[in-house]
Amino acid sequence: MNAVPLVALVGNPNAGKTALFNALTGARQKVGNYPGVTVERHAGRMALDDGRPIELVDLPGTYSLDPSSPDEQVTRDVVLGKQAGERLPDALVVVADASNLENHLRFVLQLRQLGRPMIVALNMIDMATRDGLTIDADALSAALGVPVVTTVAVRKRGLDDLRAALAGVLLGSRPAAPAEIESDIRHFQREARRIAADAIVEQPGGRAFTRGVDRVVLHPVAGPLILATVMLVMFQAVYAWSEAPIGWIEGLQGWLAESAAAYLPENFLRDLLIEGIINGVGSVVVFLPQILILFFFILLLEATGYMVRAAFLMDRLMSGIGLSGRAFIPLLSSFACAIPGIMAARSIDDPRERLTTILIAPLMTCSARLPVYAVLIGAFIPAISVGPGIGLQGLVLFGLYVAGILGAIAAAFVLRMTATRGKGGGFMMELPRYQLPSIRDVLIGMWQRAWLFLRRAGTIIMGVTVALWLLASYPVAPEGVKQSEYSIAGRVASGLEVVLKPIGFNHEMSLAVIPAMAAREVAVSALQTVYSIDADADEEGQALGAQLAARWSLPTALAFLAWFVFAPQCLSTIAVARRETNGWKWPIVMIVYLFAAAYVFAGITFWTATALGL
Numbered sequence: 001m002n003a004v005p006l007v008a009l010v011g012n013p014n015a016g017k018t019a020l021f022n023a024l025t026g027a028r029q030k031v032g033n034y035p036g037v038t039v040e041r042h043a044g045r046m047a048l049d050d051g052r053p054i055e056l057v058d059l060p061g062t063y064s065l066d067p068s069s070p071d072e073q074v075t076r077d078v079v080l081g082k083q084a085g086e087r088l089p090d091a092l093v094v095v096a097d098a099s100n101l102e103n104h105l106r107f108v109l110q111l112r113q114l115g116r117p118m119i120v121a122l123n124m125i126d127m128a129t130r131d132g133l134t135i136d137a138d139a140l141s142a143a144l145g146v147p148v149v150t151t152v153a154v155r156k157r158g159l160d161d162l163r164a165a166l167a168g169v170l171l172g173s174r175p176a177a178p179a180e181i182e183s184d185i186r187h188f189q190r191e192a193r194r195i196a197a198d199a200i201v202e203q204p205g206g207r208a209f210t211r212g213v214d215r216v217v218l219h220p221v222a223g224p225l226i227l228a229t230v231m232l233v234m235f236q237a238v239y240a241w242s243e244a245p246i247g248w249i250e251g252l253q254g255w256l257a258e259s260a261a262a263y264l265p266e267n268f269l270r271d272l273l274i275e276g277i278i279n280g281v282g283s284v285v286v287f288l289p290q291i292l293i294l295f296f297f298i299l300l301l302e303a304t305g306y307m308v309r310a311a312f313l314m315d316r317l318m319s320g321i322g323l324s325g326r327a328f329i330p331l332l333s334s335f336a337c338a339i340p341g342i343m344a345a346r347s348i349d350d351p352r353e354r355l356t357t358i359l360i361a362p363l364m365t366c367s368a369r370l371p372v373y374a375v376l377i378g379a380f381i382p383a384i385s386v387g388p389g390i391g392l393q394g395l396v397l398f399g400l401y402v403a404g405i406l407g408a409i410a411a412a413f414v415l416r417m418t419a420t421r422g423k424g425g426g427f428m429m430e431l432p433r434y435q436l437p438s439i440r441d442v443l444i445g446m447w448q449r450a451w452l453f454l455r456r457a458g459t460i461i462m463g464v465t466v467a468l469w470l471l472a473s474y475p476v477a478p479e480g481v482k483q484s485e486y487s488i489a490g491r492v493a494s495g496l497e498v499v500l501k502p503i504g505f506n507h508e509m510s511l512a513v514i515p516a517m518a519a520r521e522v523a524v525s526a527l528q529t530v531y532s533i534d535a536d537a538d539e540e541g542q543a544l545g546a547q548l549a550a551r552w553s554l555p556t557a558l559a560f561l562a563w564f565v566f567a568p569q570c571l572s573t574i575a576v577a578r579r580e581t582n583g584w585k586w587p588i589v590m591i592v593y594l595f596a597a598a599y600v601f602a603g604i605t606f607w608t609a610t611a612l613g614l
C-alpha cells in the first residue's frame with residue numbers, strides 16, 4: 001500500500017468519536033455532551049505503534065446509513081466512498097457507547113454489512129462500570145465477527161489496543177460479508193438486542209443518577225425555574241466576577257498609552273499607535289474577562305449534559321412557533337457566535353426548519369455584542385442592587401439577551417407562517433447522561449475562545465480601527481471645526497446620519513455602525529477612536545464609558561443597544577448563511593429583515609424613552 005491508509009470514525013451521535021479522534025491525533029476538535037456537536041468531517045494524522053502514519057477522519061454522528069439531515073449525509077458519503085474528492089476509507093472504527101450498547105449496536109450491524117475492514121471501539125467503558133454494567137468484549141467480538149476494543153477516550157485509555165487492532169485489520173483481515181444484505185431496520189434491532197443480551201454479563205438498573213436528576217430538572221414547574229436561575233446567575237457573574245480583571249487590563253492599557261506618549265516623538269505614528277491601536281483596540285480587549293466568564297458557563301452547560309435538557313424544556317415553547325427543540329442547540333451555540341450556530345443547523349433534518357433556524361440565528365446574542373452592550377451598560381446603568389444578589393447591570397444584560405430571544409421567536413413565527421411554512425418536526429433527541437465536566441476540557445475551551453478573540457482583536461478589529469483612524473484623521477480640519485466631522489469618515493457618517501437621526505442616532509454612532517459591519521466590536525473601538533481624535537487636553541485618556549455618559553442622552557444609548565440586538569452587523573455571518581443555503585436569496589432576506597427590525601426597534605426604543613422623559 002503506497003498511500004497513507006484512510007480510517008474513518010463513525011458511530012451514533014455522542015458516542016465519543018471526537019474525543020477519540022482528539023486522543024489519537026492530538027487535535028482539539030470540539031467535544032460536547034450532546035448529540036450533533038460535529039457537523040462536518042475533520043481529518044488528522046495518527047501513527048501506528050510501528051510508526052506507520054494513518055489519516056484519520058472524524059465524522060458527524062448518525063444513527064444509520066439512511067441520512068435524514070445534511071450532516072448525516074456527509075457521514076454516509078464518506079463511509080461509502082461517495083464523497084467527492086475522497087477515497088473509500090481503508091477501515092472503519094465504529095465507536096459505540098458501552099452503556100447504551102443495544103442502541104449503538106444497530107448501526108454497528110448495518111455497517112458490518114458493508115464488508116469493510118472494521119473494528120468496534122467500545123467507548124465510555126468507565127461510565128458503564130459506574131453504572132455497574134459488565135460487558136464481555138470477547139463475546140461481543142465473537143458475535144460480531146470483528147475486533148472489539150474497550151476505550152475511555154477522555155482518559156486516553158485503550159488507545160494502544162485500538163492501534164494494535166487497527167494495524168491488524170489494515171493488514172487484511174476483514175469481516176465475512178453476510179450472504180444477504182439486510183435493509184430492514186427491525187432486523188438490526190432484533191439482532192442488536194440479542195447480541196447485547198449475550199455480551200452483557202451484568203446489568204443493574206443503571207442511569208439511576210441521571211434519572212434522579214432529570215426528575216427535578218425536567219419537572220414542568222421546577223425545570224423552567226432552574227433554567228431561568230442558571231441563566232440569571234450566568235449574567236450576574238459576567239459583571240460580578242469581571243471587575244478586577246477588567247481593572248488589570250485597563251491598567252495595562254493606560255500604562256502602555258502613557259509610556260508611548262512619554263517616549264515617542266510627537267508625530268503621525270505616535271498618534272496612530274495611541275489613539276488607534278492602544279486606545280481603540282484596547283477598548284475592545286478590555287472585555288476579554290466578561291467573554292471568558294460567559295464561555296465558562298456555556299462550556300459547563302455543554303459538558304455536563306444540561307444543554308440538551310434546556311432544549312427539551314424549550315421544546316414545547318418552540319413548537320408553538322413551528323420549531324422543535326432540535327433548533328435550540330444551534331441557537332444556543334449562536335450565543336458564542338452565529339457562525340458555528342448556523343453550521344450546527346446541519347443537524348436539523350427538516351429543510352424548512354433548518355432554514356428558519358439559520359435565518360434567526362443572528363438574533364441570538366453573540367459574544368461580539370458583549371463589548372458593545374457592556375460599554376453602554378457600564379456608562380448608563382448604575383451599578384446598584386435591585387434584590388438579593390441581583391445587580392441592575394446584570395439584569396439589563398440579561399434583558400438584552402431576552403430581547404434577542406424574543407425577536408428570534410417573533411421572526412421564526414412570521415417565517416413559519418410565510419416563507420418557510422410547514423409543520424415542525426418532533427423533538428427526537430437522546431438525553432445524554434450527566435457527566436462531571438473535565439476541568440482540562442473547560443480550560444482548553446476557554447483558552448481557545450480567548451485566543452480566537454485576541455486574534456480577532458489583533459487582525460480584523462485592529463485593521464478596521466486603524467483604517468477608520470486614518471479616514472477620521474484626514475483631511476485635517478481647520479481651526480474651530482470638529483475633526484470627526486470634517487474628515488472623510490465624518491462626511492460619510494453625515495450622509496448616513498440623515499437616515500439614522502430619526503431613531504436617535506448621533507453623528508458618532510452613524511460613524512461607528514459602518515466599520516462595525518466587519519465585526520460588531522469595532523463599534524466600541526470606533527467610538528473610542530473618534531473621541532480620542534476629537535479629545536481636548538482635559539478629556540485625553542478618559543475612559544470611553546465616561547465620555548459616553550457625558551455626551552449621550554439615555555434614550556440615544558438605549559436606541560443604540562436596541563439596534564445591536566437586531567442589526568446583522570457581521571459580514572462573516574452573511575457569508576456563512578450564503579454557503580449553507582447555497583445562494584444569495586436567503587442571506588438577502590436575512591439582511592433586509594434584520595436591518596428593518598433594527599431600525600424599527602431602535603426607533604421605538606428612542607421615542608418611548610424620550611416620551612417617558614428618561
Ligand SMILES: Nc1nc2c(ncn2[C@@H]2O[C@H](COP(=O)(O)OP(=O)(O)OP(=O)(O)O)[C@@H](O)[C@H]2O)c(=O)[nH]1
Binds near residue numbers: 037060152
Ligand atoms: N466518561 C466518559 N466520557 C466520554 C468518553 N468519551 C467521550 N466522552 C464524553 O462524551 C461526550 C461526547 O463526546 P464527543 O466526542 O463529543 O462525541 P461524538 O461522538 O463526537 O458526538 P457527535 O459529534 O455529536 O456525533 C463528551 O461530553 C465527552 O467528554 C469516555 O470514554 N468516557
Ligand SMILES: [Mg+2]
Binds near residue numbers: 017018031
Ligand atoms: Mg463529534
